[in-house]
């Protein structure tokens with residue numbers, strides 16, 4: 001396999017990531033005043049490019065930011081960065097993160113609406129998750145840190161300030177787990193630090209509804225559709241810690257993880273619930289339906305190939 005070079009594109013200037021620079025007065029750096037998306041490619045085709053763009057537009061509207069680039073311009077800049085990384089020639093899939101900051105301005109919380117936004121695209125090697133996260137599962141712990149409430153910092157803003165999630169994952173590591181589950185202020189399950197969470201409760205796959213307050217994950221949405229097409233409905237419902245304690249399977253989803261089984265969950269009282277290694281029956285069905293869905297998507301979107 002050929003090597004690729006991790007590249008960044010800052011407002012059209014493409015360099016190796018280690019050489020990319022943004023000014024310290026950028027509001028993304030000063031205030032976390034930015035939004036972003038992450039996707040991966042499959043055979044050079046971005047997965048869910050349009051859906052990611054729509055989510056970025058939604059984040060932009062939630063933070064009152066007017067995007068300077070159009071969807072087509074962003075796609076073209078991503079393509080140029082991808083080609084510069086050598087991934088096209090090497091036939092390698094990549095991780096793509098594109099971010100829009102509110103730009104550079106004086107130290108002033110109020111953002112002058114005239115500031116031109118800055119975009120930063122990172123195209124890098126797609127690092128595999130630890131193999132045992134799939135063969136056995138990922139270990140989660142419920143953090144004391146609660147997810148930002150919708151009326152404080154709406155989790156549907158995929159923004160550049162991830163301190164809430166960073167604190168959650170630090171706590172989980174201190175508890176010997178790999179990642180966290182965060183509750184909302186009513187004590188209901190929301191999501192993991194950068195993935196959505198599902199439980200099998202009373203033989204149904206369940207995930208928190210919109211009102212719990214989590215990011216509208218695109219993997220989660222695709223999985224809902226994929227499963228529904230096979231007559232397997234995923235229930236959107238409130239999930240309390242008591243409900244989670246009655247779960248028999250669990251998994252998490254994200255663009256880079258796809259469907260990843262959960263092996264164990266540590267509760268705030270210290271007790272640990274174990275789930276089937278490598279995922280139970282419904283988790284395995286969900287994994288298979290998602291894989292088929294992605295294959296169908298890629299066949300239908302071959303024209304979006306970056307190389």
Ligand code: PDD
Nearest residue numbers: 038193194195196215217218219254255
């Ligand atoms: N994270 N919840 C949060 C808080 C996330 O940051 C993410 C994605 C998800 C899953 O969304 P999706 O299925 O659209 O990837 C849920 C990305 C992968 C990241 O930050 O790297």
